[in-house]
Amino acid sequence: MPFVLPPSLLETEDLALVLAFGKLSVLEACTVLGRSVQRAEAPSERVSVLHLDHPQVEAIAQLAGTHKCGPLTALLDSTSGDQGALIDLLVSYMEEKSNVSLSGYDIAEDDYEDLARSTLDGLRAKGLRKVRLLRPRGNELLSENVLKREAFDVIAFPYHNGLAMGPTVWVPDSASMRQRGTRRPAPHPDIALSPRLARTLVNLADLRPGQTILDPFCGSGTILVEAYGKSIRCLGLDNRASRVQEARENLRWSGGGVEDRGYDIRKGDARELARILRGTKVDAIVTEPLLLPRLDARPKTATAQGMIEQAAGVYNDALASMAGSIHPEGRIVIVVPAVQTMDGDEVTLTLDGRNLGLRLYQPGPVGFEYPVRLSFESTRWVRRAVYVFEPRS
Ligand SMILES: C[S@@+](CC[C@H](N)C(=O)[O-])C[C@H]1O[C@@H](n2cnc3c(N)ncnc32)[C@H](O)[C@@H]1O
Structure with missing residues (x-):
């Protein structure tokens, strides 16, 4: 099962999914995850946030209509909001010369640039001075490239009048x-x-x-x-x-x-x-x-x-x-x-x-x-x- 970060990170109450087929992918997720789904939000056509009770990692890894998923780790009012928890999480897995990429879904180009910069700055401030920012085409690192470990991928999307971010933990094969x-x-x-x-x-x-x-x-x-x-x-x-x-x-x-x-x-x-x-x-x-x-x-x-x-x-x-x-x-x-x-x-x-x-x-x-x-x-x-x-x- 293609986990790019430890599966235990998916034991979260707020799971972000990047959808391959829009609403159909949400229907699949609600079916496969069954009773643990308490609520599903669709902040955009490309992303859904599931609020879960007792998330089962094995079930999440069965999803086919999802391109990526990970825990919601940072909720920001604006691009300058606090990414502390996300940065700490990434720092614990990244090495001195790792790459990081930001995959933005339905966010404005300016916001994308600001978030990419603040993520990189945050990692460097924590001592990872040689970390590089990989700039994916179309502002999205495709799941195949996440799987090839080209970079530690972070997803970002509009959420509740602000923005939300989280690390990609799992992608399908x-x-x-x-x-x-x-x-x-x-x-x-x-x-x-x-x-x-x-x-x-x-x-x-x-x-x-x-x-x-x-x-x-x-x-x-x-x-x-x-x-x-x-x-x-x-x-x-x-x-x-x-x-x-x-x-x-x-x-x-x-x-x-x-x-x-x-x-x-x-x-x-x-x-x-x-x-x-x-x-x-x-x-x-x-x-x-x-x-x-x-x-x-x-x-x-x-x-x-x-x-x-x-x-x-x-x-x-x-x-x-x-x-x-x-x-x-x-x-x-x-x-x-x-x-x-x-x-x-x-x-x-x-x-x-x-x-x-x-x-x-x-x-x-x-x-x-x-x-x-x-x-x-x-x-x-x-x-x-x-x-x-x-x-x-
Ligand atoms: C769109 S194709 C299905 C494609 C299939 N999902 C695949 O992956 O190849 C529809 C199929 O239904 C068959 N078909 C059409 N009318 C049928 C009927 N009354 N009973 C059984 N098969 C029928 C056609 O021969 C065709 O192969």
Whole structure:
């Protein structure tokens, strides 16, 4: 697990997360950290602060939709505020010739410059005279570079009319996530989502090893590969034989080339789950159908509405089929498209599970508005949004 500072620093009541997918990342964090989340604040689209009771470091390290996280260590009224606790913490881990970097999220350039300077001055005043300030491009040291130990990274963001800062303690293993996307035998970038997003969606299902997940529109199997990596049993369906073959190849590759009984990928129609599964129930369904024609430009609003209407039939039929195949304690995670139009509108496919005995999943005290839109990740003119349903008990 890629900790760049001791994991015990995450045993904090106020945890700052740099989000890969905006609100969806907050939903993942609230799911994975469960009852320990007392409150979640979103001071900007890029950062969330979670207020935790009994934080569990192992759970934090499962997060996929988070780029970085660390304890909130300095709260400043302005850039000249007291960074004492942050500086003391850094000094206890840095060496004479270490680098420090400041990653600023949604803060003004002038504030960034002032904070970078005061952090460096603070470290030098504590005797680390040869410490260098690494100036990352775009004022953000990417998590891959944090992992390479290029510098001790500090994040800073606007918070409660002032600024907040904290050291980056943990980043996900983004190199291996990227490899899973590019090195697998059937990468299929046209249709596949990123492994990072797939792992985030799988985490929303909150499954234990040995439980069963189904992706009824599995394509090349990206979601299943991520679930398989967590020792979850995988069922996949696709109505095209070539996709079934690709998903099998990718799963075999991800399991080290060994064909085993941990996955079962078949040709079939997502609208006929009761027949295909012969009435058995699965523990979770996680899927991204994205059944729209390829767009080369933003369509007119009326064209987008027509496309969404046409796709909605399959989504609704498939949702009804899924509702009948989910375990009473299970969850259905489904990605829907939100088309950006040339008129400046967004046309989103909406789903209603109430007549199917489904309710919208709301973890703990934080209320999420559905569908939960993803920030920073889209396919051409189509943005993604996510529904998470659970059977009404
Ligand atoms: C967007 S792709 C899924 C991509 C997948 N998440 C991946 O990582 O490769 C949607 C898939 O749904 C399949 N599909 C379309 N209609 C279907 C249906 N009624 N039943 C099952 N699969 C279907 C398509 O063949 C396509 O492979």
